[in-house]
Amino acid sequence: MESLWLEDLNVGDRFRTEEYEITREEILAFAGQYDPQPFHLDETAATDTFFQGLAASGWHTAAITMRLIVTSGLPFATGIIGAGVELTWPTPTRPGDIVHAEITVTEIKVSRSQPDRGFITVAYDTLTRSGQVRQRTTATLLMFTRTSPTGPAEVPQR
Amino acid sequence: MESLWLEDLNVGDRFRTEEYEITREEILAFAGQYDPQPFHLDETAATDTFFQGLAASGWHTAAITMRLIVTSGLPFATGIIGAGVELTWPTPTRPGDIVHAEITVTEIKVSRSQPDRGFITVAYDTLTRSGQVRQRTTATLLMFTRTSPTGPAEVPQR
16 A cells, blocks of 8 residues: 555545454453453353453453554554544454454644644544444544654644 | 442542553564554664654553553452543653553442442553653443342443
């Protein structure tokens, strides 16, 4: 894919990532390191919890979604630089889920003080093949124009 | 720590986690798997980017923060079950950072339809020893009362 800069984007632009299969082994490994709770670590222990079975950490779903966006979602020339994010996990991510993300550009704001950069807002859902929403995200990303100096950059005031 | 239930919490309650040292090796490993961008993977490549040096993926900071909260932050009887979250990354997380989280309960809402459960809102900062804020988070968590049935549970309407 061709690399995109701030001036290449329009509100309403849509992107779709490839797919990622989430294995039981990866769920256990991530949870063991970053979210060691019974419902993320052990099928039997998970049965009697709110999740009614093994579920991935929400942060694991978020990390996988980021991988999809970086590797096959948004071909931005200067990378995916998140300033802030809002997310919900409407349904638990399960072993064997095959997910992808669908992304829409919802807002573009060029900085007044530094017109070589700006913030875009993207909304994206992490979906299973049957359309269940595992994560719903709104993210504010920092982007640059082609004419931006290549040197160190300051975050503009919004 | 004693396990806490919904009725044990009050707005204004504060918690503080232990510390976690983030190594260069862990930054590279996480980024390789979930956020493979130059500024998270290679010092030299990172120098000429917005980050001006190697920085951890924001999702890595989020995952480490979750580990701290689960293992030493919030001793909730039924675990840390996130419904939704808002977060910003005011400064990049760097190799060698030693971080902890400081948590405040800011809102408690018992469900009207299912009074054995409710949502609490917690605000927490992920801080370095010198007080730099690496992540600022507001999370909505699902909690239960001592009298909640132990069986499978439905998410209440907010």
